[in-house]
Amino acid sequence: MNKAITEGIQFMPPAFKDGLNVWSSGDGTPGSDTYDGAANAAFVPADADFGGCLELQKTSSTQKLRYMGQTPLQPGCYLQIKARVKAISGNLPSVRIAGWAGAAGNTHITGVTERADAVTLTTYGEVVEVTGIVGSGSRDGVDMPWGRTALYGHFGLDIEGANGGLIRVDDIEITDITNVFLRDMIGIVDVRDFGAVGNGSTDDSAAFEAADAAANGRTVFVPEGTYHLAQSVTFDSEVTFEGTVTMPTDRMLILTKNFDLPNYIDAFGNEELAFKKAFQALLNNVDHESLDLGGRKVAVTGPIDMQAAVPNKTSYATRRVIRNGQLEAQSSAAWDTQVYTSQATYDPSNATRLTNVANVANIPVGSLVRGNGVGREVYVRSKDVGAGEITLTAGLYDAAGTQNFAFHEFKYMLDFRGFSQLSKFAMTDIEFQCNSRCSGIRLAPSGIGFNLRDCFVSRPKDRGVTSSGWGCQGMLIDRCQFLSAEENKNVADRVSIAVNANANDVKLRDNRVTKFLHFAVLSGANSLVLGNHFFQGDSVSGGIRSAGLVIVGTYTSSAVAGNYIDNCFIEWTNEHDSTPDFVTGFSYSALSITDNIFLCGDVASWFSYIVVRPYGTGHFLNGVSVTGNKFRSINGSIDRAERVDTSFSNLNFSRSTNVHFEGNTYHGISKKSANPLRIRHDQNSASQTWVIDPDGELPFGGRARGVDSVVPFNALVNGSGSTRYATPYVQLERGSNGDQVHLVFEEAVQGTAAVQVRIDK
CATH class of the missing domain: 2.40.10 (Thrombin, subunit H)
Known part of the structure; x- marks a missing residue:
C-alpha cells in the first residue's frame, strides 16, 4: 500500500531552492516565523554533496526547521521523514527528525512523541542521514505514534546542542512506507521478508525458521514459488501456503498449529507426497495425536511404504490415529502381484x-x-x-x-511391514478404495493394539487387512465394512480374504463383510467375533459355500456371538500344525458359538454352518459350547447344521467331553442336533433291550457316551399286559456308529420313555 501511488497524495515537501518562505523556524503552524530573509539561513545552490541545500547557523537552544505545509496522515498509513545533514564549522550539534501533530480544527495533539532519536555530528563534512517514522500505530520501528486522531503534521528537524555551529541540510524527503508494516497489521509474516528465494534450489530452511520465530502469534505466509527446504522445519505458528515446498525424504515439515492433510497438500502440491510427509510429522512430535485427512481424497499411485516415509523411526509405540478421508488406488503397474517360485x-x-x-x-x-x-x-x-x-x-x-x-507378494495400499514394531496405532473413518487393483493394509511384523474403526475397505484385490507376523496382537476391527471385488463371481472362483490374524486377543466387532472367499482367518487364541454380518452366497442353484470364519488352532479359547452368518460357515481346523496328529494337549477346545443368526439359501444339502476339519488323527471335542443359535435354510433344506469334514481325518468321538449343544432353533434343517439330546422312544412290542437311536441328531454324528435320564411316560407292561416297575441299566456306544443306547430291563417290557443322551461324559 502506498497512498502517493494509489490515491495521488502528495507527501514530499518542496525543495529549498523553491523558496524558504514555507520553512518555519517555529512549529510550522500558520503565522510562525520563516527562514525567508533570516540572517542565520541561506540557500546554497552548489554543494559538493547535496547540490542545492539549506545552510543554517544554530542560534537558539533548539533550532527548529519545519515545513509549513500540512503533510496528511491517515490511520494505517506510515510515513518516513528523512534528511541528510553535515557540519561545516563551529560547535558540532545533534540533529533529529521532529514534527508537530495536528488534529481537526488545526489543534495541537498533546501527549504524543513528536521527536525521533537524535544523531550527534562528530566530524566536519561527513554526511549523516537522520530518519524518523510517524504513523497511527505503536509498532516496532515507529518513532512517533500519533494515534487515529492525527490528521496531519508539520515535519522537519530539531538541531540541538551548543550554539554557533554551521550545518547544511539537503532537501527533506517524506515517503509512504506502509508496506513495511502491512503484513504486521493484517497478521501475516512473509517468508520472503526473511530471505526466502523460492526458486526451487536455494535452501530456504533458515528463512522459514526465521519467519516463524518472528511471527509471534501471526500467520506465516508462503507466497507463490517453489521453496526448497534442505533441513527439517518446524512451524510453531500457523502457516498458509500459496507456493509449494520440496525437501528430502528424511527431512520433516512439522505444522504444529494447523496440522492436517489439506495444509500438507497445499505445502507439497501432491496428495500422495503430502500424506507421507504428514504421517512422518505425526510420528515426530507434532503435538497432535491424530492426523485429520480433512475429508480429502488422496490418489495413490503405488504401495505406500509407511516406514520409508519416516526414515528415522523403525518402531513406534505411542498412540497415533489417522482419520477422516479417502485413499483411492489409481491405475498403475506398481500394484501387480509378483510371484516367486x-x-x-x-x-x-x-x-x-x-x-x-x-x-x-x-x-x-x-x-x-x-x-x-x-x-x-x-x-x-x-x-x-x-x-x-x-x-x-x-x-x-x-x-x-x-x-x-x-x-x-500382494501389493498393499498402506504397507507397515518396514516397522519392526508398531503399537497403539489406529485408523478411523477412512475409505480404502482399492478398486480391484490392490490390497488394503499390511501390518507391522509385531505390535499391540492396531485398531481399524468405522472404515470402508472397498474392493481389495487380494486381502483387506493382512498380518504377516504378530502385529495383530490385540487387534481391534470395529464397525467397518469390507466390500468385496468378487461380488459377481461364484463362490468357487473367489480368492480374496478380508482379514487374517496370527496372534492372540483379536476383536472383530459389528462389521459388515460381503462375498469374500473368507471374512477372517484367525490363527491365534482368545479372539472375540461379535455382532458382525458376513455373507458369501451366489446365484448357483444348489451351490457350494465357503467358510466365512476360519479358526485355525485346536485350543482357541474364543467366542463367536451375536453374528449374522449368511450363506457361509464357521470352519475350525488345525492346518497350521506341523505334526497335525493329536499327541498331547487339549485338542479342539474352548470355543463358544452363541446367539448367532445362521441363514443359507439354495445350497447343497450337505452344507453345514459349523464344520470341524481335523488335519490329523486322534483329535476330539473338549469344551465346546453351541447355544442359542438360530439355524435356517431357505429354498431347500440341508441335512444338518454341524458336521466334521473328514477330508483328512475324523474326530475321536470316544473322547468327547464338556460339549454343550442346546437351546438352538432349526428351520429347514433335517437333523436338529442337541447335547444332551432328548429322545422320545416308543417301544411298541415287549423287549428286554430297547434300542434308543438318535437318528443322527447327536452333534457332529458323535457317539452316545452318556445318558442323563430315562423317564417313562406311562406304565411299563410286559407281554401279557401286566404293569412292571422296572429300572433298566444303560449300554452306551452301541450300533455300528456307536451312537445308539441300549436300555436293558430285567424282563421284556414295552412302553414310552424320554431318554436324554450325551456325546460326552
Whole structure:
C-alpha cells in the first residue's frame, strides 16, 4: 500500500531552492516565523554533496526547521521523514527528525512523541542521514505514534546542542512506507521478508525458521514459488501456503498449529507426497495425536511404504490415529502381484522354518506361501539370506521334504511391514478404495493394539487387512465394512480374504463383510467375533459355500456371538500344525458359538454352518459350547447344521467331553442336533433291550457316551399286559456308529420313555 501511488497524495515537501518562505523556524503552524530573509539561513545552490541545500547557523537552544505545509496522515498509513545533514564549522550539534501533530480544527495533539532519536555530528563534512517514522500505530520501528486522531503534521528537524555551529541540510524527503508494516497489521509474516528465494534450489530452511520465530502469534505466509527446504522445519505458528515446498525424504515439515492433510497438500502440491510427509510429522512430535485427512481424497499411485516415509523411526509405540478421508488406488503397474517360485526344504520338527531356500534374497518378507501341505494364510515373517532360511508365521501340516514353493507378494495400499514394531496405532473413518487393483493394509511384523474403526475397505484385490507376523496382537476391527471385488463371481472362483490374524486377543466387532472367499482367518487364541454380518452366497442353484470364519488352532479359547452368518460357515481346523496328529494337549477346545443368526439359501444339502476339519488323527471335542443359535435354510433344506469334514481325518468321538449343544432353533434343517439330546422312544412290542437311536441328531454324528435320564411316560407292561416297575441299566456306544443306547430291563417290557443322551461324559 502506498497512498502517493494509489490515491495521488502528495507527501514530499518542496525543495529549498523553491523558496524558504514555507520553512518555519517555529512549529510550522500558520503565522510562525520563516527562514525567508533570516540572517542565520541561506540557500546554497552548489554543494559538493547535496547540490542545492539549506545552510543554517544554530542560534537558539533548539533550532527548529519545519515545513509549513500540512503533510496528511491517515490511520494505517506510515510515513518516513528523512534528511541528510553535515557540519561545516563551529560547535558540532545533534540533529533529529521532529514534527508537530495536528488534529481537526488545526489543534495541537498533546501527549504524543513528536521527536525521533537524535544523531550527534562528530566530524566536519561527513554526511549523516537522520530518519524518523510517524504513523497511527505503536509498532516496532515507529518513532512517533500519533494515534487515529492525527490528521496531519508539520515535519522537519530539531538541531540541538551548543550554539554557533554551521550545518547544511539537503532537501527533506517524506515517503509512504506502509508496506513495511502491512503484513504486521493484517497478521501475516512473509517468508520472503526473511530471505526466502523460492526458486526451487536455494535452501530456504533458515528463512522459514526465521519467519516463524518472528511471527509471534501471526500467520506465516508462503507466497507463490517453489521453496526448497534442505533441513527439517518446524512451524510453531500457523502457516498458509500459496507456493509449494520440496525437501528430502528424511527431512520433516512439522505444522504444529494447523496440522492436517489439506495444509500438507497445499505445502507439497501432491496428495500422495503430502500424506507421507504428514504421517512422518505425526510420528515426530507434532503435538497432535491424530492426523485429520480433512475429508480429502488422496490418489495413490503405488504401495505406500509407511516406514520409508519416516526414515528415522523403525518402531513406534505411542498412540497415533489417522482419520477422516479417502485413499483411492489409481491405475498403475506398481500394484501387480509378483510371484516367486523357489525350492526349499521343510522339517516338521522345525515348524516355522524353510531351509536351503533357493534365491532367498529375492523372496519378499510378508509374501504369502503356497505349496503342497501349506495351510491358508501362511506368510514369510523374516528371512536370513546368508543362511538361506525363511521364517514362517505358522507350521505346514504336510510338507516334509523338499519341494517348490510359490511366494505371492500382494501389493498393499498402506504397507507397515518396514516397522519392526508398531503399537497403539489406529485408523478411523477412512475409505480404502482399492478398486480391484490392490490390497488394503499390511501390518507391522509385531505390535499391540492396531485398531481399524468405522472404515470402508472397498474392493481389495487380494486381502483387506493382512498380518504377516504378530502385529495383530490385540487387534481391534470395529464397525467397518469390507466390500468385496468378487461380488459377481461364484463362490468357487473367489480368492480374496478380508482379514487374517496370527496372534492372540483379536476383536472383530459389528462389521459388515460381503462375498469374500473368507471374512477372517484367525490363527491365534482368545479372539472375540461379535455382532458382525458376513455373507458369501451366489446365484448357483444348489451351490457350494465357503467358510466365512476360519479358526485355525485346536485350543482357541474364543467366542463367536451375536453374528449374522449368511450363506457361509464357521470352519475350525488345525492346518497350521506341523505334526497335525493329536499327541498331547487339549485338542479342539474352548470355543463358544452363541446367539448367532445362521441363514443359507439354495445350497447343497450337505452344507453345514459349523464344520470341524481335523488335519490329523486322534483329535476330539473338549469344551465346546453351541447355544442359542438360530439355524435356517431357505429354498431347500440341508441335512444338518454341524458336521466334521473328514477330508483328512475324523474326530475321536470316544473322547468327547464338556460339549454343550442346546437351546438352538432349526428351520429347514433335517437333523436338529442337541447335547444332551432328548429322545422320545416308543417301544411298541415287549423287549428286554430297547434300542434308543438318535437318528443322527447327536452333534457332529458323535457317539452316545452318556445318558442323563430315562423317564417313562406311562406304565411299563410286559407281554401279557401286566404293569412292571422296572429300572433298566444303560449300554452306551452301541450300533455300528456307536451312537445308539441300549436300555436293558430285567424282563421284556414295552412302553414310552424320554431318554436324554450325551456325546460326552
